[in-house]
Amino acid sequence: MEMLAKKWNFSKGEYEDYDLPEGASTFSKDMDEIVSCARCGKQLSFGYTYTSRQIQTQGGFGYGVCEKCYEKEWKEEWKEMERRKERR
Numbered sequence: 430m431e432m433l434a435k436k437w438n439f440s441k442g443e444y445e446d447y448d449l450p451e452g453a454s455t456f457s458k459d460m461d462e463i464v465s466c467a468r469c470g471k472q473l474s475f476g477y478t479y480t481s482r483q484i485q486t487q488g489g490f491g492y493g494v495c496e497k498c499y500e501k502e503w504k505e506e507w508k509e510m511e512r513r514k515e516r517r
Contacts, residue, residue, distance in 0.1 A: 434467070434492060437483045439509035447484055454478075455490045467492035468501070482506060 436447035452465035452472070460476030467484045478493030482502045485491050494502070 434484055434486060437485070439483075439506050440512075444485075449484070449492065453484075453492050455486060455492050464493055466495040466498055468494045468498035471495050471498075 434447045434449050434453075435444040437443075438445050449467055450465045450470035452463075452470075453467040454462075454464040454475060457464065457475040460474065462475045463472050464475045464478065465472055466478070467481055473495055475493060477495070479496060479499035480491035481494045481499070482491070483505075484494065
């Protein structure tokens with residue numbers, strides 16, 4: 430069963446609907462619980478996830494993503510910030 434979330438589009442400056450991989454999570458009491466990266470679906474312990482800068486609940490809580498995906502989000506955000514500076 431897929432869960433619906435929202436994903437921030439850095440270039441458009443707005444949220445878009447996003448289908449989460451099964452097992453994606455925003456919280457766990459057990460840091461060893463196996464969850465899915467909200468971006469690529471990779472299985473990892475919740476304690477090794479980073480809070481997504483893009484993929485969030487309808488209430489604004491970030492889902493857990495793996496380190497590689499967190500770095501991708503950060504780079505995408507940085508790239509957009511630099512692009513906006515150039516337009517000024």
